Amino acid sequence: MGSVLSTRAKVWWAVITVVVLVGALFPVVSIFMTSFKASSDINSGTFLPPRWSTENYEQILASGGSAQELFLSALRNSIGISLIATVIAVVLATLCAYAIARLDFPGKRLILTTALGVSIFPVVSIVTPLFNLWRNIGLYDTWPGLIIPYLSLTLPISIWTLSAFFRQIPWELEQAAQVDGATPWQAFRKAIVPLAAPGVFTTALIAFFIAWNDFVYGISLTSTSAARPVPAALAFFTGASYFEEPTGAISAAAVVVTIPVVVLVVLFQRQIVSGLTQGAVKG
Amino acid sequence: MNAQTGPAAEPPTHGRHAAPSTTEDRPTDRAPRDDARRGAPDAEARAARSDRARAEARLGWYLAGPAFVVMLAVTLYPILQAVYDSLFNYKLTAPDDRSFVGLNNYVVILTDPVWWQALWVTLLITVITVAIELVLGFALALVMHRAIKRLRGLLRTAILVPYGIITVVSAFAWFYAFDITSGYVNHWFDWVPGIGPDLNWFAQQGTSLVVIIASEVWKTTPFISLLLLAGLAQVPGDLEEAAKVDGATAWQRFARVIVPNMKAAILVAVLFRALDAFRIFDNVFIMTNGANGTEVLSLLAYRTSIGQLQIGMGSAISVLLFLCVVLICFVAIKLFKVDLAGARGEK
Amino acid sequence: MRRRTRALAVLVAAGLVAPLAACGPGDDGTPVLTWYINPDNGGQADIAASCTDAADGAYRIETQLLPRDAASQREQLARRLAAKDSSIDIMSLDPVFIAEFAEADFLAPVPDDVADATTKDVVQGAIDASSWKDELVAIPFWANTQLLWYRSSVAEAAGLDMSKPVTWEQIMQAAQDQDKLLAVQGAKAESLTVWINALVEGAGGHIIDNPEAPADEVELGLDTDAGRAAAQIIGDIGTSGVGGAGLPSEDEPASLTVFQGDRGSFMVNWPFVWSSTQGAVEAGSLDQSLLDDIGWALYPQTVEGSDARPPYGGISLGIGAFGKHTDLAYEAAQCIVSPDNQAEYFVTNGNPAASIEAYEDPDVQKAFPMYDVIRDSLDQAAPRPQTPFYNEVSTGLQQTWYPPADVNPDSTPPASTEFITAVLQGERLL
Structure with missing residues (x-):
């Protein structure tokens, strides 16, 4: 594909781009529109809100909003738990992946196979025993009670992604730097860290998305705002009265939790794609 | 539900052919063979090397051990516990009535149409979503692969949005769009035969599954397309060029050159996505909660153990679900020769 | 492994819970x-x-x-x-x-x-x-408790005297004749059990005859005249289309939407519908004339002449x-x-x-x-069965009396009896 495009090719690319954009973004736009409908317009049956209203956002964000406490505590839990689970996973995985990429030791394949096995594990299968154990040792409905199982989601993929990244780092640079008179620490910091950091960061991003997405653990292992994450909390929203549907509030909350995802994707699309495809450090 | 978990483990390794490595290119877990391959010329050197190998092995396990132990602790232990619990009649609200029943829970489950219905629906969803996603994912992968520089960032961003979005949010977005009271889909598409203001998408199995599958496909196609993109990068460009020179049409190039060259990547992508789709939970839970014949295995396990607090019976379903996943893996690897090791660059 | 998990758990817990505990009780x-x-x-x-x-x-x-x-x-x-x-x-x-x-x-x-x-x-x-x-x-x-809410215009056109108790038969007929929709809760949820119970009780029956019995001795009262009368009403509403296309996913708020719509006629629902409709009128999304058109009465009778037993x-x-x-x-x-x-x-x-x-x-x-x-x-009002196995009974009813169009007075009562009994004896999954 040359750099000069024929008119036909240009038209084709325009069409393809529009189709992809609409397909990928439409549901997001759809719930965005719903979130701006006033509660009396929720059933209007239109795509656009008949009147633009921010009442749903007031409900979840403004002080005194009926779902504010519920939503903000869930947001705090989700961010905190996902971040901690990500950090732990990335630290453990960095050590592990370094060993796999640079050292030769028996059991390497066992570790990689285990990571593979854990990553395809049906989450629902282990939620019952965890629930039972957590009740007995007091981890039920606590942050650690979610962080630990989240490691089963974040750790395997971190190990895989990072091993791939580390394998592509030209470790000779470190020796070269040492030959040039740098101390081992300097060599590591100047030569290796800049090469490894993007990989670690990308891995953290991917791991965070996974933890952020969890629903099964979130609804099974929590029961109060002490640890309940956002996806689980959405089921607790309530409308103006006991029986009314919380469609608007859920949509508004959904939009709020989607914004960071979109921002991260826009900023780091290149890194995420390379992290998920090649593990290459293309810079 | 964790669309990202599994398959992602695999793709990173695709493009690493050129990756230099200071250690063995072909690691193995059998130390003796290692030594043999290094071909130590004499005993002294061999001893020195094996000393070094031992130290390296120790360091390796010091570094990798914690991750390994954590992975086992969060999966192996619970599944063994589940196997044990599944042998009891044990309900949390009546803990005193707990009694050992052997394999009776399994007998009850396997003779119950509810289980087989859920298994059938799960398989149906798995097969349909994977088939659609394979086609769509390929298209998206080609788009990302071929896109001119100016469009690449935009397209990748758009494609990654569904990937990053919470599945539950996706489920609500699709649900509200199709819902008979709050949705607009019926109004937009009432010119399509069969769709009208009176169509209640969530009142029967077929239409419910359509929306569930649509949400699942939307959310996870980006992922499979990234796997395939990794595979595409492996197809030697000169082969395609040569086919072009020989006058092959675009389709011929696709079918004869591209696909055969990334067969391994396709099989791995399909296997990972299939295993992921087999665990479907979030979309069904939000949209129908299993009504109208849309119950899937994960939901059945969840409802039994967490919902009804029947720990024994729920554990038995969990164990069976786990065995299903193992079986699918086994069949894929033995029958279809999905080469996981090759795909992840271990060979 | 277990000790390892626990040790790790405790370690992580100590690090994380400590700062959080500050906002806990009892300062x-x-x-x-x-x-x-x-x-x-x-x-x-x-x-x-x-x-x-x-x-x-x-x-x-x-x-x-x-x-x-x-x-x-x-x-x-x-x-x-x-x-x-x-x-x-x-x-x-x-x-x-x-x-x-x-x-x-x-x-x-x-x-x-x-x-x-x-x-x-x-x-x-x-x-x-x-x-x-x-x-x-x-x-x-x-x-x-649920009341029967009605649109006075519809009741009047049907010639119903709403100051006297009406039957399900009558309101179905009235809605059907005027091509209106009857708003009831047909979704597969607790509200369906609420409906079934009110109908069965209204016909003088009970879902469970001996609610205090242990699981394997529970006797269901569904396969009776009362159960069949209830199944008849639900089945009729389901098959005749008078419940509308939304019926199989219709819960309380959805019923209200149907009732407030152009084809609204009668609805059984809780009193929240009154404040909710008032609020919508004040917000301007519904017309005052709608509010003026709304009337209320006791829950409809399952069998003509015997007192209704409204949901509790x-x-x-x-x-x-x-x-x-x-x-x-x-x-x-x-x-x-x-x-x-x-x-x-x-x-x-x-x-x-x-x-x-x-x-x-x-x-x-x-x-x-x-x-x-x-x-x-x-x-x-009649409460729903007070049994320690309520969850099994209610879920069992929702599995077998759903969707409303498939409810049949001849087959549904015995089938649900058999199913729920098997569930209670641990022989079936829910």
Whole structure:
């Protein structure tokens, strides 16, 4: 594909781009529109809100909003738990992946196979025993009670992604730097860290998305705002009265939790794609 | 539900052919063979090397051990516990009535149409979503692969949005769009035969599954397309060029050159996505909660153990679900020769 | 492995919980009572605040929200209570789960003086629903019942005299003749059990004949004339299309939407529909003429001539058996259910009071002109079966009496009897 495009090719690319954009973004736009409908317009049956209203956002964000406490505590839990689970996973995985990429030791394949096995594990299968154990040792409905199982989601993929990244780092640079008179620490910091950091960061991003997405653990292992994450909390929203549907509030909350995802994707699309495809450090 | 978990483990390794490595290119877990391959010329050197190998092995396990132990602790232990619990009649609200029943829970489950219905629906969803996603994912992968520089960032961003979005949010977005009271889909598409203001998408199995599958496909196609993109990068460009020179049409190039060259990547992508789709939970839970014949295995396990607090019976379903996943893996690897090791660059 | 997990868990827990504990209870030594509330419009939180003030330092009530539907509320509470969780002091309990919780010893016994004080001048339905094996085990808080709501224009056109009891047959016919929709709850949810129970009871039957029996001896009363009459009505509404296309996913709010729409005619629903419709009219999304057109009456009769048994709902307060301050919790519960609070809650949240006195409150009478019908309906109301196996029974009914169009008077009652019996004996999955 040359750099000069024929008119036909240009038209084709325009069409393809529009189709992809609409397909990928439409549901997001759809719930965005719903979130701006006033509660009396929720059933209007239109795509656009008949009147633009921010009442749903007031409900979840403004002080005194009926779902504010519920939503903000869930947001705090989700961010905190996902971040901690990500950090732990990335630290453990960095050590592990370094060993796999640079050292030769028996059991390497066992570790990689285990990571593979854990990553395809049906989450629902282990939620019952965890629930039972957590009740007995007091981890039920606590942050650690979610962080630990989240490691089963974040750790395997971190190990895989990072091993791939580390394998592509030209470790000779470190020796070269040492030959040039740098101390081992300097060599590591100047030569290796800049090469490894993007990989670690990308891995953290991917791991965070996974933890952020969890629903099964979130609804099974929590029961109060002490640890309940956002996806689980959405089921607790309530409308103006006991029986009314919380469609608007859920949509508004959904939009709020989607914004960071979109921002991260826009900023780091290149890194995420390379992290998920090649593990290459293309810079 | 964790669309990202599994398959992602695999793709990173695709493009690493050129990756230099200071250690063995072909690691193995059998130390003796290692030594043999290094071909130590004499005993002294061999001893020195094996000393070094031992130290390296120790360091390796010091570094990798914690991750390994954590992975086992969060999966192996619970599944063994589940196997044990599944042998009891044990309900949390009546803990005193707990009694050992052997394999009776399994007998009850396997003779119950509810289980087989859920298994059938799960398989149906798995097969349909994977088939659609394979086609769509390929298209998206080609788009990302071929896109001119100016469009690449935009397209990748758009494609990654569904990937990053919470599945539950996706489920609500699709649900509200199709819902008979709050949705607009019926109004937009009432010119399509069969769709009208009176169509209640969530009142029967077929239409419910359509929306569930649509949400699942939307959310996870980006992922499979990234796997395939990794595979595409492996197809030697000169082969395609040569086919072009020989006058092959675009389709011929696709079918004869591209696909055969990334067969391994396709099989791995399909296997990972299939295993992921087999665990479907979030979309069904939000949209129908299993009504109208849309119950899937994960939901059945969840409802039994967490919902009804029947720990024994729920554990038995969990164990069976786990065995299903193992079986699918086994069949894929033995029958279809999905080469996981090759795909992840271990060979 | 286990020790390893635990060690790790404890380590992580110590690091994480410590900073969090700072915002936990008891900074000033005041006992904190945690009240698990079902979602509402903030009314229970207000009551918690005012009772905390009234307690003058004796205790502080904090609220924790439960999920929206009754089954999930039970799930959350049962999970914690099974773990003998001491952080549950007061629970807003749906009456259907009281038997199960009482049987499992999840509820602290009600002291006699409290029992006397909180059952005085309370509608009988609420007392029945809060009792298990003839003993009060929870404190009646608010009591709910469904009325028959109708569009006067439709009833008039059909020539129905709404001052007299009407039958299901009549309203179906009236709606059908005018090509209108009947708004009922056909979704696969607790509301379906509510409907089935009211129909069966209205025909003089009971879903369970011996609700206090152990699981393997429970006898169902579905395969009877009463069960068949109920199945006939649900099946007819399902197959005739008078329920509308939305019926199989129609819950209470969805019914209200149907009723407010152009094809609205009759609806069975809780009183929240009144405040909700009023609010929509005030917001300008519905017309005042609609509000003027709405009438109310007692629940329709299953069988002509025999009194309807309207659904009973509401919330009772259960006191957690493992709480540290059960005496204070009962004190707080008494404050919460005071007639004044109930009246206030009725007006602000649309949930009817269990206390008869509250109905005399002028604010209540102004906000709910149908207060007398509600009170009468509560007197006639029949609770759903009070059995420790309610969850199995209700879920079993929802599996077999669904979708409404598939309900058949000849096959559904025996099939559901067989299914639920098998479930109770552990031979089938739910």
